Amino acid sequence: xxxxxxxxxxxxxxxxxxxxxxxxxxxxxxxxxxxxxxxxxxxxxxxxxxxxxxxxxxxxxxxxxxxxxxxxxxxxxxxxxxxxxxxxxxxxxxxxxxxxxxxxxxxxxxxxxxxxxxxxxxxxxxxxxxxxxxxxxxxxxxxxxxxxxxxxxxxxxxxxxxxxxxxxxxxxxxxxxxxxxxxxxxxxxxxxxxxxxxxxxxxxxxxxxxxxxxxxxxxxxxxxxxxxxxxxxxxxxxxxxxxxxxxxxxxxxxxxxxxxxxxxxxxxxxxxxxxxxxxxxxxxxxxxxxxxxxxxxxxxxxxxxxxxxxxxxxxxxxxxxxxxxxxxxxxxxxxxxxxxxxxxxxxx
Amino acid sequence: xxxxxxxxxxxxxxxxxxxxxxxxxxxxxxxxxxxxxxxxxxxxxxxxxxxxxxxxxxxxxxxxxxxxxxxxxxxxxxxxxxxxxxxxxxxxxxxxxxxxxxxxxxxxxxxxxxxxxxxxxxxxxxxxxxxxxxxxxxxxxxxxxxxxxxxxxxxxxxxxxxxxxxxxxxxxxxxxxxxxxxxxxxxxxxxxxxxxxxxxxxxxxxxxxxxxxxxxxxxxxxxxxxxxxxxxxxxxxxxxxxxxxxxxxxxxxxxxxxxxxxxxxxxxxxxxxxxxxxxxxxxxxxxxxxxxxxxxxxxxxxxxxxxxxxxxxxxxxxxxxxxxxxxxxxxxxxxxxxxxxxxxxxxx
Numbered sequence: 001x002x003x004x005x006x007x008x009x010x011x012x013x014x015x016x017x018x019x020x021x022x023x024x025x026x027x028x029x030x031x032x033x034x035x036x037x038x039x040x041x042x043x044x045x046x047x048x049x050x051x052x053x054x055x056x057x058x059x060x061x062x063x064x065x066x067x068x069x070x071x072x073x074x075x076x077x078x079x080x081x082x083x084x085x086x087x088x089x090x091x092x093x094x095x096x097x098x099x100x101x102x103x104x105x106x107x108x109x110x111x112x113x114x115x116x117x118x119x120x121x122x123x124x125x126x127x128x129x130x131x132x133x134x135x136x137x138x139x140x141x142x143x144x145x146x147x148x149x150x151x152x153x154x155x156x157x158x159x160x161x162x163x164x165x166x167x168x169x170x171x172x173x174x175x176x177x178x179x180x181x182x183x184x185x186x187x188x189x190x191x192x193x194x195x196x197x198x199x200x201x202x203x204x205x206x207x208x209x210x211x212x213x214x215x216x217x218x219x220x221x222x223x224x225x226x227x228x229x230x231x232x233x234x235x236x237x238x239x240x241x242x243x244x245x246x247x248x249x250x251x252x253x254x255x256x257x258x259x260x261x262x263x264x265x266x267x268x269x270x271x272x273x274x275x276x277x278x279x280x281x282x283x284x285x286x287x288x289x290x291x292x293x294x295x296x297x298x299x300x301x302x303x304x305x306x307x308x309x310x311x312x313x314x315x316x317x318x319x320x321x322x323x324x325x326x327x328x329x330x331x332x333x334x335x336x337x338x339x340x341x342x343x344x345x346x347x348x
Numbered sequence: 349x350x351x352x353x354x355x356x357x358x359x360x361x362x363x364x365x366x367x368x369x370x371x372x373x374x375x376x377x378x379x380x381x382x383x384x385x386x387x388x389x390x391x392x393x394x395x396x397x398x399x400x401x402x403x404x405x406x407x408x409x410x411x412x413x414x415x416x417x418x419x420x421x422x423x424x425x426x427x428x429x430x431x432x433x434x435x436x437x438x439x440x441x442x443x444x445x446x447x448x449x450x451x452x453x454x455x456x457x458x459x460x461x462x463x464x465x466x467x468x469x470x471x472x473x474x475x476x477x478x479x480x481x482x483x484x485x486x487x488x489x490x491x492x493x494x495x496x497x498x499x500x501x502x503x504x505x506x507x508x509x510x511x512x513x514x515x516x517x518x519x520x521x522x523x524x525x526x527x528x529x530x531x532x533x534x535x536x537x538x539x540x541x542x543x544x545x546x547x548x549x550x551x552x553x554x555x556x557x558x559x560x561x562x563x564x565x566x567x568x569x570x571x572x573x574x575x576x577x578x579x580x581x582x583x584x585x586x587x588x589x590x591x592x593x594x595x596x597x598x599x600x601x602x603x604x605x606x607x608x609x610x611x612x613x614x615x616x617x618x619x620x621x622x623x624x625x626x627x628x629x630x631x632x633x634x635x636x637x638x639x640x641x642x643x644x645x646x647x648x649x650x651x652x653x654x655x656x657x658x659x660x661x662x663x664x665x666x667x668x669x670x671x672x673x674x675x676x677x678x679x680x681x682x683x684x685x686x687x688x689x690x691x692x693x694x695x696x
Contacts, residue, residue: 156658335502338565
């Protein structure tokens with residue numbers, strides 16, 4: 001059987017991390033990479049990654065997607081370019097129409113029915129017409145605050161209330177994340193960014209809430225979200241971030257899903273640089289009230305960057321094996337690490 | 349659309365618990381119950397359960413399965429009669445040949461390829477021939493020490509070692525479990541029971557180990573299991589058990605799965621009455637070494653009886669929707685609570 005052939009679209013931290021992971025796995029080849037960074041275009045992926053090419057075929061990073069993604073040129077395209085369904089849509093459509101399966105890292109794509117039901121429907125139809133499958137996934141949304149919650153409700157007779165809390169550190173992240181999350185801003189500038197919508201914060205609460213609700217059969221009538229500054233009382237410094245005492249070290253995102261007028265799903269997600277400096281330790285916590293109650297914790301948090309890379313690569317076989325159309329994590333078998341040959345997991 | 353129709357075979361603690369759960373759910377009816385207990389045969393399930401029948405159709409418990417399970421008389425049969433594949437096999441075969449889907453609580457059926465590969469193959473073929481699906485599940489094996497482990501590896505690039513530990517209390521259980529687990533025996537009698545195979549202990553390590561290994565692509569070449577007495581230093585009393593100081597309060601089961609000569613999967617499962625009396629607190633713990641590491645805990649443990657009941661009922665839609673054949677938890681979408689109408693989850 002031929003190796004599984006993968007194209008990576010977007011060779012930033014996520015895309016290049018997936019390449020590193022794929023190069024360690026058996027039964028899979030990277031057959032093309034597309035990126036628009038002039039520092040990368042025209043270079044070998046092995047040079048950019050600092051990995052010995054050995055006897056692998058060369059892969060040159062190209063800017064023009066038409067040179068990379070041609071009809072059935074690969075089994076799957078990992079699209080790591082966007083956070084929002086709307087901005088990712090033209091790329092996803094392009095790939096699907098080349099009759100290749102797609103995994104998107106766009107947070108909103110983890111459950112696009114939440115905020116872009118029309119585009120979700122369109123992607124579903126395009127995928128079906130081209131006999132391929134598309135999935136959005138990542139560590140969160142994708143696992144920690146949604147799929148894992150769903151999985152834990154599986155041992156429950158009755159669910160009354162769900163709280164998912166992810167306390168994480170932004171310290172490992174680069175300048176883009178520092179900017180998106182408002183690290184180092186004064187409180188005033190932060191509040192202005194929240195008011196005018198220029199600060200993104202965490203993208204994914206509506207997706208996680210709707211994914212859980214759909215899975216267990218609740219109808220969410222309203223979702224609220226709040227975004228507050230985490231103000232540090234000491235100077236905090238991370239490799240790419242700095243917040244001086246009195247300024248913003250990160251963002252505390254909270255969200256609520258209402259069912260029959262009551263808050264049934266609570267999301268709590270403070271993210272900041274150097275949380276330990278003020279006694280905050282990272283972790284993922286799921287507390288489900290009902291019968292029986294479930295109180296789960298993962299300490300420290302599952303690291304977001306590595307987690308997203310792994311989720312996307314590990315879902316490749318499930319997506320290739322799935323029926324055509326748009327799928328979400330609740331439609332497919334549970335994610336799992338791939339320690340053997342990827343070809344053994346493909347049903348042909 | 350018609351309600352989902354369920355037959356329950358075996359109306360002990362598990363089967364009757366499933367009935368209680370089903371009676372609270374929408375879009376599903378219990379259409380038959382089979383049990384051989386003379387105290388139950390001929391009685392209404394509502395009388396046995398102590399639940400008002402209201403306007404539901406009557407269901408009388410019958411001893412003769414031929415009167416309960418006829419061709420296509422239901423959508424699914426919940427078979428809660430056995431722990432072992434071999435002893436459950438004739439019943440499962442009978443149900444499949446009546447062209448109904450089956451969920452079995454038999455621990456070995458959660459991954460029958462582990463210890464009964466021939467019977468597993470036969471069940472797969474019988475199910476396919478009759479265009480129905482069969483699944484074995486429960487809280488453990490079925491979720492805590494296997495599927496949940498698999499799910500957590502989904503966010504990992506690389507897995508080096510897995511430890512699954514379930515510290516639980518036997519206090520809620522009845523006389524049968526006290527006897528199976530050796531509660532109250534002297535150490536001498538316990539050791540004799542281990543030696544001659546009359547003490548069952550936990551059934552499920554080979555199944556959990558093989559399920560995990562299959563999912564992530566490890567080949568297990570050897571499985572070892574140990575069964576040690578938990579000797580109490582104080583008198584312990586539970587509703588159905590008593591262990592005096594110096595005697596056996598429960599059993600400490602451990603198991604190991606070897607991959608390439610190394611222990612890669614460690615299972616640790618001490619179960620005892622009144623663990624808190626000697627400072628042991630219940631919990632479920634999964635520790636996965638690799639990249640990134642995952643350290644999960646659920647405290648207290650997910651209660652085993654309720655958890656098994658919920659897993660079996662909650663998997664009904666997934667089993668009805670699945671392709672024909674023998675499935676295991678790693679083949680199907682993640683389990684989830686059913687808070688809405690069960691009919692909405694059935695693809696017809």
